[in-house]
Amino acid sequence: MANINDEIRNGLREALINGDSDTSVNLTHQALEQGALPLDLIQQVIVPTLTKVGQDFQDFVIFLPELMASGDAAKKITCILEEVMVSSGQSVSSLGTVVIGAVENDIHDIGKNIVSTLLRSHGFKVIDLGRDVTPSAFLDAAQKEKADIIAMSSLMTTTRPSTRSTINLFREVNLRDQYKFIVGGGCITQEWASEIGADGYALDAASAVELCKSILAK
Amino acid sequence: MQSNLMPTVVKRSENGPFMKEPDFERALSKRTAELIKQYGLKFNPQTPVPSDDDMADRLYQAGVDLFVELGVLNQTTERRILFGRDEVEELVAKARNKLVLGVGKDAVIMRHREVEGETAAVVLSGPTGTPCSEKYHPLILLSCAQEPLVDMLGAGSVSTYMGNQIIPGTPLEILGARRDAVVARDAVRKAGRPGMHISDVAVPLTCQGKMAAVDPEYGLRTSDAFLVSQMVEMKTSYDQLSRATYLQGIGMHIVDLMTPLIGGLGGGAEGTAVVTIACHILGVVLYNASYHMMSHTHMRWVNNTDRMGLWMQSIVGQALSRNTPIPALNDIYCVSGAGAEELLWEVAAGAVAGTPSGMNMQGAGCTGGFKTDHTTGLEARFIAEVSHACLGMTRQHSNELVLELLSHYEKTFNEPNRGMPFNEVYDENTVEPKEIWLEKYQKVRQAVIKMGLDLDGGWRKVKHG
Numbered sequence: 001m002a003n004i005n006d007e008i009r010n011g012l013r014e015a016l017i018n019g020d021s022d023t024s025v026n027l028t029h030q031a032l033e034q035g036a037l038p039l040d041l042i043q044q045v046i047v048p049t050l051t052k053v054g055q056d057f058q059d060f061v062i063f064l065p066e067l068m069a070s071g072d073a074a075k076k077i078t079c080i081l082e083e084v085m086v087s088s089g090q091s092v093s094s095l096g097t098v099v100i101g102a103v104e105n106d107i108h109d110i111g112k113n114i115v116s117t118l119l120r121s122h123g124f125k126v127i128d129l130g131r132d133v134t135p136s137a138f139l140d141a142a143q144k145e146k147a148d149i150i151a152m153s154s155l156m157t158t159t160r161p162s163t164r165s166t167i168n169l170f171r172e173v174n175l176r177d178q179y180k181f182i183v184g185g186g187c188i189t190q191e192w193a194s195e196i197g198a199d200g201y202a203l204d205a206a207s208a209v210e211l212c213k214s215i216l217a218k
Numbered sequence: 219m220q221s222n223l224m225p226t227v228v229k230r231s232e233n234g235p236f237m238k239e240p241d242f243e244r245a246l247s248k249r250t251a252e253l254i255k256q257y258g259l260k261f262n263p264q265t266p267v268p269s270d271d272d273m274a275d276r277l278y279q280a281g282v283d284l285f286v287e288l289g290v291l292n293q294t295t296e297r298r299i300l301f302g303r304d305e306v307e308e309l310v311a312k313a314r315n316k317l318v319l320g321v322g323k324d325a326v327i328m329r330h331r332e333v334e335g336e337t338a339a340v341v342l343s344g345p346t347g348t349p350c351s352e353k354y355h356p357l358i359l360l361s362c363a364q365e366p367l368v369d370m371l372g373a374g375s376v377s378t379y380m381g382n383q384i385i386p387g388t389p390l391e392i393l394g395a396r397r398d399a400v401v402a403r404d405a406v407r408k409a410g411r412p413g414m415h416i417s418d419v420a421v422p423l424t425c426q427g428k429m430a431a432v433d434p435e436y437g438l439r440t441s442d443a444f445l446v447s448q449m450v451e452m453k454t455s456y457d458q459l460s461r462a463t464y465l466q467g468i469g470m471h472i473v474d475l476m477t478p479l480i481g482g483l484g485g486g487a488e489g490t491a492v493v494t495i496a497c498h499i500l501g502v503v504l505y506n507a508s509y510h511m512m513s514h515t516h517m518r519w520v521n522n523t524d525r526m527g528l529w530m531q532s533i534v535g536q537a538l539s540r541n542t543p544i545p546a547l548n549d550i551y552c553v554s555g556a557g558a559e560e561l562l563w564e565v566a567a568g569a570v571a572g573t574p575s576g577m578n579m580q581g582a583g584c585t586g587g588f589k590t591d592h593t594t595g596l597e598a599r600f601i602a603e604v605s606h607a608c609l610g611m612t613r614q615h616s617n618e619l620v621l622e623l624l625s626h627y628e629k630t631f632n633e634p635n636r637g638m639p640f641n642e643v644y645d646e647n648t649v650e651p652k653e654i655w656l657e658k659y660q661k662v663r664q665a666v667i668k669m670g671l672d673l674d675g676g677w678r679k680v681k682h683g
Contacts, residue, residue: 060518063485065247105386105423110450110482157349157377158384158423186520186587187349
């Protein structure tokens with residue numbers, strides 16, 4: 001199997017950073033035709049590039065449109081690479097499965113969307129339930145998707161109690177210990193996370209990624 | 219066009235172009251980026267208060283283009299509500315340029331303000347955007363309502379009812395909404411200003427919760443207002459439109475609440491400014507709003523007293539002032555909290571940037587909303603004093619002052635001084651600021667006077683001519 005050609009590697013990095021989906025897809029096909037391994041492309045090019053994009057977003061060097069475009073481009077080429085892996089009998093692995101949503105009654109989801117984008121770009125399988133997600137919807141998705149982590153966001157102090165009621169529902173049906181729960185959002189603090197018995201709290205999107213990694217590394 | 223546009227809005231919500239929300243967001247980001255280039259919009263961190271009339275006009279046109287081309291996404295139907303340019307121009311032209319808020323001796327007139335004009339800004343204050351405890355919320359409201367230079371009262375967000383967490387859509391929400399309406403009414407009565415305009419009750423999230431706070435005797439009246447929200451960016455829903463319809467039907471003031479995110483879907487300061495202009499048009503066209511609450515925040519620090527936030531306030535204020543009749547209002551949102559000198563520097567920068575740019579004043583949002591009860595009426599007094607001292611000021615002078623004010627606090631953004639809770643900076647019995655807070659206020663006040671602002675003469679001129 002061939003190494004990734006430097007020209008293609010650099011071109012793919014640049015295309016991802018620029019959010020250029022068409023060029024990203026073309027270069028991915030070229031790399032595969034030259035014998036590059038899908039897993040190498042993911043680990044050596046996509047993940048480090050998207051990590052840098054995520055950091056630049058965190059540092060306000062780039063803004064949400066650029067982050068979304070990079071995420072979209074990465075999603076397209078990841079789909080191509082996964083298809084190749086599946087067709088050649090390889091298993092498609094992810095860092096873990098995260099079921100994420102803005103809790104019941106909370107219609108503010110932009111922060112949650114950013115966390116979803118960053119988690120995907122770091123190799124997590126993300127099941128995004130959207131906003132105003134009821135406790136039972138979290139429960140159903142967790143079971144259906146065999147989730148590792150349940151990530152809940154809440155912006156308003158008046159919707160914050162739904163983070164507690166969601167965890168409590170999992171307790172009630174004796175499934176609490178099967179999943180790790182993390183919380184974040186404008187009105188969430190470490191104190192609140194501790195009070196409701198969550199496994200982790202993230203102040204921002206970048207630390208949510210690190211939190212998920214550290215939880216699954218344990 | 220008809221005065222009641224809701225049938226048209228519903229018709230277009232049902233028949234407009236279908237678009238999934240993520241696609242709408244991407245389309246908004248893409249078109250905004252194109253408009254920035256097309257209209258040559260440029261943020262300069264050295265000019266948080268720009269004096270470029272032409273850029274202000276170009277910004278307005280970019281905002282109109284965005285609104286007309288993209289429309290507003292109705293999240294309920296997943297369809298875009300589209301209005302033509304002619305319709306927008308007609309509706310904006312017909313918007314009110316002044317309105318009476320409150321009743322009797324306590325009523326104030328909020329006016330469309332001119333750039334560098336002499337018309338005084340009205341000051342809306344309360345713990346808006348700052349979480350409050352059940353215990354201190356009534357005192358915080360009173361501390362604002364009793365400030366003579368505060369014209370209108372805002373509301374804080376309280377998450378409990380008699381110690382129980384309020385769950386939206388339940389009877390507890392109704393109880394909480396009615397309790398906070400009564401508390402706000404009580405605050406203006408205690409302050410001797412029973413007719414003072416009350417802007418919103420923040421507890422309820424649902425439509426029925428808001429309606430429950432309407433109570434002519436004990437709660438909110440038609441001379442008061444409720445916020446009708448836009449979802450970031452340029453989105454509404456039947457729930458929000460139904461609130462506007464109800465308020466219009468009972469003759470109550472509608473406040474168009476927008477919360478554009480700097481660094482969000484609009485991108486940087488220029489793009490977010492374009493989106494914000496479009497948001498104001500949304501408020502005129504879809505909500506028939508009495509006034510518009512611009513509450514933009516930096517995505518990382520959750521404030522608008524940084525250079526981008528101040529530039530946005532200024533250029534959007536100028537664009538609206540020069541191209542529309544509407545009274546615009548900016549919500550000064552800070553990283554610092556009560557009891558911190560930095561908070562006073564932050565609100566001063568917000569008032570100095572906004573007043574010559576055509577804005578009315580609101581504030582102060584404290585601690586980026588992270589700390590409960592870290593807000594008081596004293597910083598509202600300071601906003602009013604500074605704003606009234608800026609009447610007739612040129613934007614160039616304003617820019618020089620803002621740059622100096624920024625030097626007192628902008629380095630703290632990554633580790634902000636969140637200050638202290640209400641009970642540590644105010645006497646709970648007298649509801650007067652304690653010495654620890656007054657000393658800091660006097661210190662910053664004197665420093666601002668030395669910068670050339672006539673804090674004593676300004677408000678006297680406003681009140682007495």
